[in-house]
Amino acid sequence: MRIPKGRLFSLVLAAVLSATTGSLSVQFAGAQSRGLGAIKIEDMKFHMQFLAAREFQGRSAPSVELDVASRYIALVAQKIGLLPIIPGGSYFQEVPVEVTTLSPAKSYLRLIGALGEQKFFFPQAFTTSIRTGGPWALAADLVFLGTAQKAEDLEGIDLRGKLAIVLEVPPPPPADPAAARASGAPAPTMAGQAARTRLLREKGVAGMITVISRVREENLAKKGLVFDLAERTRFLDVDTANPTPPPAALPAGGQAQTPAAAQTPALVAAPFYTVDVRHETGAALLGVTAAELAAMFDAAAQQKTLAAKALPGVSVDIAVFFNVRTTKTLNVVAYLPGSDAKLKDEYVTVSSHHDHLPMREGRIFPGADDNISGGVAMFGIAKAMMVERPKRSVIFVWNTAEEKGLIGSYYFVQHCPVPAERISANINLDMVSRNDPNGLYLIGSNKLSTEFDKSLQEMNAKYVGFKLDYKYDDPAEPNQFFFRSDQYPYIRYGIPAVWLFSGTTEDYHQDTDLEERIDYQKLLKSTKLAYAAAIDIGNKAALCKLDVRPEVTTRGKHNMKVVWQRPPQPQTKR
Numbered sequence: 347m348r349i350p351k352g353r354l355f356s357l358v359l360a361a362v363l364s365a366t367t368g369s370l371s372v373q374f375a376g377a378q379s380r381g382l383g384a385i386k387i388e389d390m391k392f393h394m395q396f397l398a399a400r401e402f403q404g405r406s407a408p409s410v411e412l413d414v415a416s417r418y419i420a421l422v423a424q425k426i427g428l429l430p431i432i433p434g435g436s437y438f439q440e441v442p443v444e445v446t447t448l449s450p451a452k453s454y455l456r457l458i459g460a461l462g463e464q465k466f467f468f469p470q471a472f473t474t475s476i477r478t479g480g481p482w483a484l485a486a487d488l489v490f491l492g493t494a495q496k497a498e499d500l501e502g503i504d505l506r507g508k509l510a511i512v513l514e515v516p517p518p519p520p521a522d523p524a525a526a527r528a529s530g531a532p533a534p535t536m537a538g539q540a541a542r543t544r545l546l547r548e549k550g551v552a553g554m555i556t557v558i559s560r561v562r563e564e565n566l567a568k569k570g571l572v573f574d575l576a577e578r579t580r581f582l583d584v585d586t587a588n589p590t591p592p593p594a595a596l597p598a599g600g601q602a603q604t605p606a607a608a609q610t611p612a613l614v615a616a617p618f619y620t621v622d623v624r625h626e627t628g629a630a631l632l633g634v635t636a637a638e639l640a641a642m643f644d645a646a647a648q649q650k651t652l653a654a655k656a657l658p659g660v661s662v663d664i665a666v667f668f669n670v671r672t673t674k675t676l677n678v679v680a681y682l683p684g685s686d687a688k689l690k691d692e693y694v695t696v697s698s699h700h701d702h703l704p705m706r707e708g709r710i711f712p713g714a715d716d717n718i719s720g721g722v723a724m725f726g727i728a729k730a731m732m733v734e735r736p737k738r739s740v741i742f743v744w745n746t747a748e749e750k751g752l753i754g755s756y757y758f759v760q761h762c763p764v765p766a767e768r769i770s771a772n773i774n775l776d777m778v779s780r781n782d783p784n785g786l787y788l789i790g791s792n793k794l795s796t797e798f799d800k801s802l803q804e805m806n807a808k809y810v811g812f813k814l815d816y817k818y819d820d821p822a823e824p825n826q827f828f829f830r831s832d833q834y835p836y837i838r839y840g841i842p843a844v845w846l847f848s849g850t851t852e853d854y855h856q857d858t859d860l861e862e863r864i865d866y867q868k869l870l871k872s873t874k875l876a877y878a879a880a881i882d883i884g885n886k887a888a889l890c891k892l893d894v895r896p897e898v899t900t901r902g903k904h905n906m907k908v909v910w911q912r913p914p915q916p917q918t919k920r
Contacts, residue, residue: 382730384726389722400710404705404713405702429682443675474620483663484619486662488657488662503656504656512555547618553621586756619664675747678744681693690737694769694770695836697758698743699720716855736881755832759841777847786848790837791819791843827847840901848872
């Protein structure tokens with residue numbers, strides 16, 4: 347159910363007033379231990395339950411739902427006592443966006459066969475990704491690929507310039523899902539699709555039509571849905587150019603590719619078009635009945651061979667057009683002035699992201715751990731700092747569009763409302779409420795400043811007692827987590843930064859990442875560590891010293907050219 351925009355704003359206001367009543371009662375207390383005591387599970391739980399609600403539709407950037415979440419965050423920040431810092435007295439830093447969507451009015455798929463012509467339309471019958479540079483059209487003969495996965499399965503079939511039609515049949519689940527996730531290898535479905543796509547491109551195939559899986563078809567039919575509005579987002583005035591090999595592409599719910607796979611060059615430079623179709627359309631393309639198509643899915647699911655074959659006299663004409671609009675999405679930015687007359691013009695930033703994933707075929711991805719956990723932790727830190735205010739000013743940034751490529755954090759450092767060279771360090775909270783209740787990963791803390799890393803270690807030992815783990819800190823680690831959260835743009839600017847991280851779970855980027863699965867004691871400890879470290883860094887005599895990379899001696903944009911990807915280390919013989 348989609349709540350009307352006006353109703354959502356009313357709910358936001360009521361929730362903020364309810365959540366923050368009495369929140370400043372400890373504002374003038376004096377000790378750091380009292381600051382830690384001001385961080386309350388019940389406060390964070392209220393905000394978590396609200397922001398991770400299904401009514402926010404996953405908070406995709408950009409979206410009305412994310413805008414409403416942004417306004418809720420700004421109202422809570424204001425109620426706690428944080429001040430606006432964006433020019434004009436705003437809590438919102440507007441990030442300009444160009445959104446491209448598939449045009450339902452112009453796009454079509456036409457089948458030309460023995461029975462004449464049939465025309466199918468988006469979004470009822472088919473959909474396609476928007477990875478191409480612009481509108482496209484393709485006319486080609488059809489070839490059924492069956493269960494073919496290897497070159498020898500396709501011998502004797504002319505594929506050059508053809509459209510291959512395949513069935514989407516998920517592979518059997520791994521015997522040990524946890525071990526499969528920990529391996530860092532692509533999910534089996536993604537690995538199989540990638541291998542088959544490479545094979546088809548080698549064979550000169552022009553594109554691929556996939557008849558969606560039975561599970562997807564039944565879900566759409568049961569809920570009376572059509573395909574989602576395909577969308578591509580281009581962020582304007584944001585520089586993410588990187589001299590290093592980019593992080594591996596991460597499919598929703600999957601693991602990153604291994605470095606070797608991520609660095610494999612494209613085998614064919616020509617475009618390769620892909621289309622997904624519903625079962626009715628797929629049956630028409632294959633010239634079979636609904637029952638015959640169901641039998642084909644049964645056979646493929648049972649690992650039986652479906653032979654590849656040409657479909658003589660059958661061709662398809664596809665035309666895809668786009669609509670383009672410009673809009674904006676919002677970073678929420680607030681700050682607490684420092685208590686020292688000189689040091690208040692220097693800064694510590696505390697960050698998280700509040701966007702997540704769009705709805706897909708009726709599935710909502712609430713993103714409670716990823717990453718309302720980090721966002722509500724920041725409320726706790728802000729409340730605690732009303733008790734114990736550091737000497738430096740603290741800027742709180744709830745970033746937009748992390749899931750689209752760390753766009754909000756890149757935009758913030760590149761359009762910073764204060765001089766970036768005066769930011770001592772960044773503490774980023776992203777997925778801090780699951781897994782080992784006594785353990786936390788540090789990513790990036792030791793890359794620029796030993797002093798910064800030491801502060802985290804000392805504050806943890808003094809106040810929290812996590813077992814801190816650097817397992818994912820290496821840029822060459824297969825999952826490449828180092829590149830995948832909002833601490834990274836700060837590091838690229840020469841600003842010491844850390845990602846506090848609990849690790850992924852089976853709910854990562856799934857519709858099961860729900861509030862009821864949050865470990866609030868773990869969230870409390872993560873919040874206290876971030877608060878204690880921010881206070882410690884905020885009170886130091888000078889900015890955290892840059893003493894790790896010899897080429898990074900000052901903060902600023904000039905550091906964007908520094909290479910962070912370390913080549914994979916050679917295997918040693920045992």
